[in-house]
Amino acid sequence: MVTANGSSVTEFILMGLTGQPDLQIPLFFLFLVMYMVTALGNLGLIILVVLNSHLHTPMYFFLFNLSFIDLCYSSVITPKMLLNFILSKNVISYMGCMIQLYLFCFFAISDCYVLTSMAYDRYVAICNPLMYNTAMSPKVCSYLILGCYLMAFACAMAHTGCILRLTFCEANTINHFFCDLIPLLQLSCTSTYVSQLEIFIVGGKDIIVPSLTIFISYGFILYSIFKMRSTEGRSKAFSTCSSHIIAISLFFGSCAFMYLKPSSKGYIDNGKISSVFYTIVVPMMNPLIYSLRNKDVKLALSKILSRRKV
16 A cells, blocks of 8 residues: 555554553553643643633733643643553554644644743733733734744644655654654655755744744843842742743753754654653643742632632
């Protein structure tokens, strides 16, 4: 059987995170718990924002979208990864692999640009508070989110299109726990130069431009914080911003390590670890970092719980 692009491969085998049998079951339960925490945390935040009118603000509008993206993003990767821990042979069809690749790219790139929009929102709120209602009006927020999704759609189509143009002959074992760009490039029996160049240029733009925008925004934010007269307010704002910067650095740093370096077999083995951070760890941490430490979210949650008790 031959696929539409001339490939003789109709299915792929995912090697998974590790080949050591003794680690399969412990890792299964570890990542199962992490996925449950991710799903409950992000779904809980989505419901909380929808039900509480006090959270219908630009900041929580972006958090709502971030939680939706993280929930979908993690669900594209983790269930198949969990199966790999308990099955002796984890097979995914050629079309299923391409769909997983596209969805992964779409939600990952959406995550990059939503985080950028959130940084811009905080920049306006702290550095230009008098302009906040105008600069972050509902119309502007809607356009920003629409732009995030359109950019993700276009870039994901470009990445997936590059892989669809490649031919896969006999090798069908992907040295990864999901269908990712670099491991698929290594399996192709045709030239991948153009595809690698496209991934480097488009992927670099999707990592470098948002990360620079975010860190410049937080640079201005931190400058404004240091100018505050209140020591308590400065300490509180700095604590919040520092946790955000750590989460963003973890996400963009692990992505850059995977996609902005020359590919090799040994490099892919190390890249699996970085992939765990931006596909599983960061989506799990985001609800805690961006919302559960926030007084508004705690107040909204306590109000909903008190209504249920009554």
